[in-house]
Amino acid sequence: MKLREIASLLNGEIIGPPHADEIEIKGVSGINDALEGDITFLASERFAKYLPGCRASCVMVKEPIPGLERAQLKVPNPHLAFSKLLEHFYIEPKKPLGISTEAFVSEKASTGKNVSIFPLSYISDGAFIDEGTVIYPFVFVGENTTIGKGCIIYPNVVVREKVTIGNNVIIHSGSVIGSDGFGYVFDEGKHYKIPQVGGVIIEDDVEIGSNVSIDRATTGNTIIGRGTKIDNLVQIAHNVKIGKHCIIVGQVGIAGSTEIGDYVTLGGQVGVVDHVKIGSGTMIGAQSGVISDVSKGIYTGSPIMPHREWLKSQAIISKLPELYKRIREIEKKMEELERRNPA
Numbered sequence: 001m002k003l004r005e006i007a008s009l010l011n012g013e014i015i016g017p018p019h020a021d022e023i024e025i026k027g028v029s030g031i032n033d034a035l036e037g038d039i040t041f042l043a044s045e046r047f048a049k050y051l052p053g054c055r056a057s058c059v060m061v062k063e064p065i066p067g068l069e070r071a072q073l074k075v076p077n078p079h080l081a082f083s084k085l086l087e088h089f090y091i092e093p094k095k096p097l098g099i100s101t102e103a104f105v106s107e108k109a110s111t112g113k114n115v116s117i118f119p120l121s122y123i124s125d126g127a128f129i130d131e132g133t134v135i136y137p138f139v140f141v142g143e144n145t146t147i148g149k150g151c152i153i154y155p156n157v158v159v160r161e162k163v164t165i166g167n168n169v170i171i172h173s174g175s176v177i178g179s180d181g182f183g184y185v186f187d188e189g190k191h192y193k194i195p196q197v198g199g200v201i202i203e204d205d206v207e208i209g210s211n212v213s214i215d216r217a218t219t220g221n222t223i224i225g226r227g228t229k230i231d232n233l234v235q236i237a238h239n240v241k242i243g244k245h246c247i248i249v250g251q252v253g254i255a256g257s258t259e260i261g262d263y264v265t266l267g268g269q270v271g272v273v274d275h276v277k278i279g280s281g282t283m284i285g286a287q288s289g290v291i292s293d294v295s296k297g298i299y300t301g302s303p304i305m306p307h308r309e310w311l312k313s314q315a316i317i318s319k320l321p322e323l324y325k326r327i328r329e330i331e332k333k334m335e336e337l338e339r340r341n342p343a
Contacts, residue, residue: 001025001089003058006039007073009088010081015064016071023057023071028085031056039085041078094134103135112149124161142178148204160216166204166226174211177202181215181222181238181256194218196238203227209234209250225262243280271302285310 004021007014014021026037031047034040034056041060042048051059051068058071060078075081094116099105102119109123112131117123120137126144129135133151141147142161149167153159157171160178171177183194198217202224208214209232214222217239224230225244235253236242242254243262251269254260258272261280272278272290279296289302300310 003039003071003073006058006085010060010073010075010084012060012073012075012081014071015074016058020058020071025058028082028089029056031059039073041082043079096132109141130167145178154210162199162216163202164199164221165202166206168205169202170207172208172210172212172232175208175213177208177214178216179213181218183218183238183256198222198238200224203244206230212236215240215256231268237274249286 001024002021003014003023003025006012006025007021024037025039029035029038029040031040031042031050031054034054036055036057038056039058039060040054040056042051048065051065056070058073059068060073060075060081062074062076062078064072064074096114097116099111099115099117100119103117103121103123105117105123106125106127108125109127111129114132115129117129117135118137121135121139123129123141124143124145127141127146129141129147130149132149133147133153135141135153136155138156139153140158142159142163144161145159145163147153147159147165148169151165151167151169153171154173156173158176159165163178178200180196183196184191185194196216196218198219198221200214200216200222203226205227206224206229208230211232212230212234214224214236215238216222220239222236222239223241225242225246227245228242228248230248231250233251234248237254237256239257240254240260242248242260243264245263246260247265249266249268252266254272255274257275259277261278261282263281264278265283267284267286267288269287270284270290276290276293278290278294281296282294283298284290284304285300285307287302288300288304291303294304298307299305300307301313305313
């Protein structure tokens with residue numbers, strides 16, 4: 001593919017030696033792995049130190065780099081352009097394969113056009129799978145569950161009954177959508193199970209990583225908002241409501257009835273207690289603990305505090321051994337002075 005064709009595809013501007021627009025681009029790669037014929041990108045200025053050893057034929061940049069002796073492609077967002085080129089070069093459009101005779105599809109289930117259902121999947125009564133969706137082997141779809149258009153459900157996913165999944169949703173292997181919420185009442189020395197009779201709603205353009213558990217609501221629905229991305233090994237409890245375009249990083253645990261606004265980021269291993277509200281636009285650092293309502297801001301720590309305060313606290317904590325040593329020295333000097341000058 002000629003560089004000029006890539007520039008047209010990305011609405012970019014070619015900067016470089018004469019006839020750079022005729023450079024043949026054969027692949028897309030990261031800055032440290034790129035070979036001659038590849039195009040790469042510079043995510044930020046701090047990665048410029050890798051350019052001297054980079055062998056790529058072209059580098060996508062936000063602003064031109066003076067003195068760089070190779071073609072550059074100026075684009076508004078190099079990382080986004082890189083993502084689009086990966087898709088263009090390496091992702092082949094999925095061709096509908098139809099419904100395998102080795103899959104079980106209930107006579108009471110229904111499907112749209114161009115659906116692919118692989119062998120050994122199980123589609124229950126009343127389920128509906130819409131146009132262009134792909135169901136890989138060993139997927140279970142429960143009764144009266146709806147899966148929208150253009151979804152990809154990877155092997156060994158369980159989507160239980162009364163779950164609604166929107167369009168263009170991706171669910172990776174091993175995840176369970178609609179498992180029972182963790183609800184019990186203690187009575188007469190034992191835990192009595194509270195029936196979990198609600199559902200789950202996954203809105204459009206959500207991606208769910210592998211081995212994620214999203215529990216059904218006790219009543220009503222657990223809701224994952226449009227465009228939200230959930231990493232591997234995340235637990236989302238019953239009646240949680242997550243807003244639009246959130247990022248939930250690996251090993252996060254969110255307890256029941258929590259409400260999370262739009263564009264919230266939860267770092268890895270964040271824990272959130274039940275019945276709290278997290279305001280839209282909030283960022284919470286890795287391994288933090290949320291124990292009460294949070295307004296928009298950046299927080300870290302367990303329990304959380306504003307990030308700047310946490311940084312100051314960490315600076316003090318790192319000095320505690322030295323401070324303790326000095327205090328002990330002062331205490332010893334005071335003890336010696338008291339011995340010399342008894343009251």
